[in-house]
Amino acid sequence: MSAPRVLFNIGGFSLHLFGLMVALGFLAGTYAAFRGAEKKGYDKEKVADLLLYMLIGGVIGARVLYVVQNLGYFLPNPLSILSIHQGGLSFHGAFFGGAAVVFYYTRKHRLSFLELADILAPGLVIGYAIGRIGCDIYGNVTNVPWAVTVEGIKRHPVQLYSALAAYIIFVLLVERSKKQHFNGEIFLLFVASYSVYRFFIEFFRTASTNLIFSPAQYLSIITAAAGLLLLFLYKKYMPKQRGVQ
């Protein structure tokens, strides 16, 4: 890990590269979600409202899971839980926080959770790809020709691996959505492919742990298995949806 990269300072305000890329990722994700919503005849304003709630739920979920994963640090320093600006967010937490918001929203407005999840999944993954480019967590020490030099040490460019993997998943989801067979297919494909990617990327990231796998890897095994199982069951037992292209 290196110090957060600051693009510029104005007065007391500093713009971090990570913050900028997350914001750009959110915009790209919003655009992709709008395109998906338009194709399925959803009201754009409702989707915009939902995205805002998801952003709030996602940040809370991301912080909560990060704190739970690092209780050893946060229990003696409970006030530092609020210091989000110092870093420490978990994408898995953001995902569960955002999914909970979508679940509540669809129940309240009597919408299909799976249909909305299909619309939102490509936007989520392209936003993730762009956000990762600005991430400050580099990989393990290596000598590969494409390594990046961080403070004089060559490291795996894990942010690039993550961004490319997420981008490939995005292409896969967009192409698949053109010949989608059932509601939930795109969302489940996202859950399974993201989990597989996340499991493997963890081997290249700096993480000191006494466990065989990191907590994110254990979680990825569970979500990958659940995603693949549901994908298989839905494909086998769900009738082809009318209105799904």
Place this chain on the structure above:
Amino acid sequence: MRGCCGSGKNNNNDQEKSGAPAPWFLWFTAGLLIIALYYLLNGSI
């Protein structure tokens, strides 16, 4: 089945005639841009 294949072929011909680049080319170019952007931002740390 034959009709299905035939209609697909016609679509491809239409795309070629329109002069628009193939989707795989656009996806591939965007992927290269991600790599370029990453190394541009991480050239000197």
